[in-house]
Structure formats: structure tokens, C-alpha cells
Amino acid sequence: MIDEFNLETVLKSLIEIDTSNPPGRNYGRIIKLIEKQLSSSRCKVEIVETPKKRVKESISEARGITGERVNLIATLERGKGKTMILNAHADVVPVGEGWTYHPFKLTRRGREWYGRGVADDKGPLAVLILVFNELATNPDWQGKIILASTIDEEIGGHAGLSYLLDVGLLKGDYCIVGDGGIENITNAANGCLRFRVTIKGRSIHSSMNWLGINAIEKATKLIKRLVEYNADLNRLNSKIPANPQTGVNWLTPSITVGVIRGGTKVNIVPNICVLEIDRRLIPEEDKSEAVTNFKNILEELSNIDVDLKYDIEVGGFHDSFITSIDCEVVTTLTQTYNAVITGKVNVYGTLGCLDAAHVAKYKIPVVAFGASRVESNSHGVDEHVRIDDLLNFGKIIEATVLRILKTEEVN
């Protein structure tokens, strides 16, 4: 069992390194620190720098992303057996305004710790480091335990977890992504797709607007149609249950117009209006079908109005995933959870996108499970975590790994 004092020491040093992403700073420094924190386990450590080419190709929001992309894979191996991957991310979202506490100093208040990343995801990362060190000296397992400390989760994981899997550096039979809530276990997540639509009109002085084509007005036709489309999508339910606190009982798809840009001056008919659109897909949906449906909507509108001219860019795809609730990693995690924390834990899908989808793509059964709660205000000001949630998270992970990799009984 991990010790609160050790946890505070490890977490404190992780919090003190500012790994805000974007831009994604100090990755090299934090990975070196983690390597040091793992040294007592005498594990094999690989430090993997993601090639610049991959970073450039895969991060569409490359603006504002600077510095090296470094990940760490630590491995303990003993005898024959299965491989369990434990993962947590070392990057954090930028601090923002209005903190009461110093975001890069670990502050204790009663049974809570404050600081950027204590809940998402340096708290769980610190726990996994200590659990890994403990398992190194525990004789009751065989096989392989891998701790993958990755980066860039906050911008899609393409230079982090996804890269390690794509190049074959990370392989396993089970994976627990130590990121997310402590109140339930996540076995599925929605996917995401982004569209940028540029509506093209014709500029003219506003005093003769009948001679121009107003791109903003044309865009309103699309917006109106997308509101209806969203209502249709909201009526589609996945078979995966969602946390009822989100307002829905099942994972649900949606489409949102998130950004609109158009017009240069009040007396000019605008010739361009750009819409950025976010489409969320349930795991049962097909990405290419979603793209076709979206394109059809625009085509129908332009068939009715010949002056509605547009370009579409499709990008920013993030996979959805489902891990069966009957698979060993889910059932064992559920059992150990119920043994450590009294009560009956629910297994839900989440509406947001998760790095775990990169793991599921390689047919590795994966779940996401962390130590945060809604009250933790992850990504917000004064992010905090309950110390007891981190300690329980550690107990649950350790017991789960030991159960899954238990030493074969000798007859």
C-alpha cells in the first residue's frame, strides 16, 4: 500500500514542473524526474522522443505547440504471463486567471491537495509511480507491468500515447488509463470530428446590397439546418449507458456550431463567413457516414439556393471506443473497487473523447479510471483532489494488477 507522505513528496515535485499544454513545456524535465522516481524499482526505462515530423503531421492545432515531445515507458518483467499497461499523462492545461493558491506549488488544505494537475493527471501519475515501485518488490505476480508516462493528452495524444502504440513500442493485453473520475469506471467514449465550412459570397457596398451575396446571411441557413440536425442526433441513443449527471442516460451524438467568423466592416456585404463545427459520434456510428451525411446537408441547401457556395474541410478526428463490460480488466477493476470503496461502482461511457481510444484501436481491452470528481474543478481554477481518493485509487489499481497477473499456482 502506498504511503501518504511518499505520495506528497512525489506529487509535489511533479506539480512544481510547469507542463502547461499548449505549448507543452518542460516535458524533457518531467520525464527525467519520473525516471528518477522510478529508480528504486530497477525497471527497464525507455525514453522516447516523438519525431518532429510526426508532431507536425498529427497536431492540427500546431499553432502554439513548441518544444520537445518526450514520453517514458518503464517495464517490470518476471516469468511468463500477460502484460498490463498502466498509463497517465504528464501534461496539464494552462492555468488561467483567478487562482487562490499557487498553481505550481502543492498546497494542502485539510484532506485535500491543490495545484494544477493534482486531479488531472499528476495525482494519478504520482500514485502509479508509487504503485509501480511497490509491485517491483511484490512476489505475487508474473508477466509484465508497463508504466507509460505520456504527454500531449490535453491536445489529443497524437505525439504521446498514440505515437507509442503506432510505432509498436507499447504492446499489452490490458490497459488502465489512470485518468478520469473516481466515482465510476469508464469503458467507452464518444468520438469527435471537426468541420470547417467557408461560405463564399460577393462583396459590395452595403448601400447596393442587392448586387452582392451576403456570406453571413447564407451561413444562417446552414446554422438553422444544423440546429434541426442536432435535434435528430440527440434522439439517437447508444447502447452504452452514460453517467446520468450529464443529463442523458445513454451516450448521445451531437453537432455544435462553435465558431463563426465573417465580415470586415459594417458597410460592406461580407464575402466570406467561416463556421467551425464540432460533431460528436457515439461508438456505434461510422465516421465516413457522418462525413457523408454532413456533406449531403450542404449539398441539399445549395441545390435549393444556387448562391450558397462553400468549401468544406474535414479534420480533427478522434476515435470513439467500447470495451465490453464482461472483459477481465473491467470485471476485475469493478470487483476490487467494490472491495476497497464500499458500494457498487457503475460502469459508464463518457461523452468526451479519451486517449484510451488510441489503445482500443490496437484491440487492447482498456478502461479509464482516475481520482477526480466534479468538485475537483479539473481544467479550472483551484484544481484540487481528495487525498483519500488518490490513496483509494492506488489501492484499487494495485489490487487489480495483482489479481490479473497473479502467479500461476504450481501443482
Ligand SMILES: [Zn+2]
Ligand atoms: Zn487528463
